[in-house]
Amino acid sequence: MHVLGIETSCDETGIAIYHSDKGLIANDLYSQTEMHARYGGVVPELSSRDQILKTLPMIDTLLDKSGLKRTDINGIAYTRGPGLAGALHVGAMIGRSLAYSLRVPALGIHHLEAHLLAVMLEVDSPTFPFLGLLVSGGHTALIRVDQFGQYHLLGETLDDASGEAFDKTARLLGLAYPGGRLLSELAQSGDADRFKLPRPMLNRPGLDFSFSGLKTAVAQLVPTLTLDDQTKCDLAASVQAAIVDVLVVKTQRALNQTALKTLVVAGGVAANQLLRSNIKSMAESEGARLYVPRPAFCTDNGAMVAYLGCQRLLTGESDDMDASVLPRWPL
Numbered sequence: 001m002h003v004l005g006i007e008t009s010c011d012e013t014g015i016a017i018y019h020s021d022k023g024l025i026a027n028d029l030y031s032q033t034e035m036h037a038r039y040g041g042v043v044p045e046l047s048s049r050d051q052i053l054k055t056l057p058m059i060d061t062l063l064d065k066s067g068l069k070r071t072d073i074n075g076i077a078y079t080r081g082p083g084l085a086g087a088l089h090v091g092a093m094i095g096r097s098l099a100y101s102l103r104v105p106a107l108g109i110h111h112l113e114a115h116l117l118a119v120m121l122e123v124d125s126p127t128f129p130f131l132g133l134l135v136s137g138g139h140t141a142l143i144r145v146d147q148f149g150q151y152h153l154l155g156e157t158l159d160d161a162s163g164e165a166f167d168k169t170a171r172l173l174g175l176a177y178p179g180g181r182l183l184s185e186l187a188q189s190g191d192a193d194r195f196k197l198p199r200p201m202l203n204r205p206g207l208d209f210s211f212s213g214l215k216t217a218v219a220q221l222v223p224t225l226t227l228d229d230q231t232k233c234d235l236a237a238s239v240q241a242a243i244v245d246v247l248v249v250k251t252q253r254a255l256n257q258t259a260l261k262t263l264v265v266a267g268g269v270a271a272n273q274l275l276r277s278n279i280k281s282m283a284e285s286e287g288a289r290l291y292v293p294r295p296a297f298c299t300d301n302g303a304m305v306a307y308l309g310c311q312r313l314l315t316g317e318s319d320d321m322d323a324s325v326l327p328r329w330p331l
């Protein structure tokens with residue numbers, strides 16, 4: 001069964017084709033970063049207009065490249081939420097209409113569930129149950145995944161998400177959008193010990209996170225500094241270290257509390273090299289096995305949507321003609 005995956009939840013158009021036996025056949029991504037960079041963040045209206053221009057041509061190009069025709073598609077999965085309403089609508093309307101015209105089923109997919117299971121696209125993938133650390137631009141959560149479709153929230157952020165913490169502090173440093181990746185690049189040449197930044201919630205029990213205090217600390221620190229190149233790198237390294245420390249310690253606590261020995265890290269921030277290496281060391285010290293998707297499957301992509309859609313369609317799941325989207329949708 002060939003499943004077409006469509007991801008249009010924010011500022012990227014992700015298209016992929018996943019085959020139930022052969023695995024991932026093709027995957028393509030278009031990023032609107034350049035378009036939004038001049039505004040310092042995503043402009044929702046521009047995002048949805050661009051999704052309209054890109055989605056259908058990208059689907060046809062990907063089918064062409066794969067030697068497939070539209071009629072070879074047996075099912076369609078698109079991101080239904082959470083995300084930007086307008087951008088989601090584009091994927092939902094195109095996915096539904098295409099499925100209707102081809103007389104195949106279509107399914108609306110939960111973006112965070114797709115992130116959490118993106119690791120299954122890798123040859124080396126985990127078995128259930130596992131502990132999931134989900135770190136994206138809008139969400140930060142620790143989730144116990146008992147099996148496919150069974151998720152228990154153990155802790156989450158009370159304010160900013162970790163990706164937001166990266167992006168907002170990057171902005172305070174004068175970096176272009178999207179700041180997270182740029183900040184982590186600067187951090188490579190910085191001294192993480194130069195600035196002592198808070199590690200919010202670390203000394204409190206529980207598995208919840210909070211990152212807004214870190215942002216405030218950086219906002220108060222920046223006007224007192226001369227932001228030369230080295231200072232920017234040092235501050236970037238100090239911010240990155242603070243965020244990663246909090247994520248690693250809380251995840252370690254969750255491993256201990258749940259006694260789970262399998263750990264998955266997912267979402268855009270999981271592309272961060274310091275997080276990947278520090279969480280690996282922590283997992284080893286806990287005797288746990290770590291699984292993290294390749295960086296391109298940590299950030300938004302169509303492959304995770306096609307994969308999850310395929311699994312759901314294989315279980316016989318299908319929904320009616322409802323093309324509504326859910327911009328806010330708890331997992």
Ligand code: KG4
Pocket residue numbers: 115135136137138139162163164166167178179180181184267268269270271272273298299300
């Ligand atoms: O999962 P994702 O691509 O989109 C959402 O669902 O939100 O995550 C995007 C987030 C952004 O906040 C971005 O700055 C962050 O992931 N991010 C990174 C890195 N790459 C992406 N943060 C830190 N280091 C990176 N290398």
Ligand code: ZN
Pocket residue numbers: 111115136137267268299300
């Ligand atoms: Zn995402």
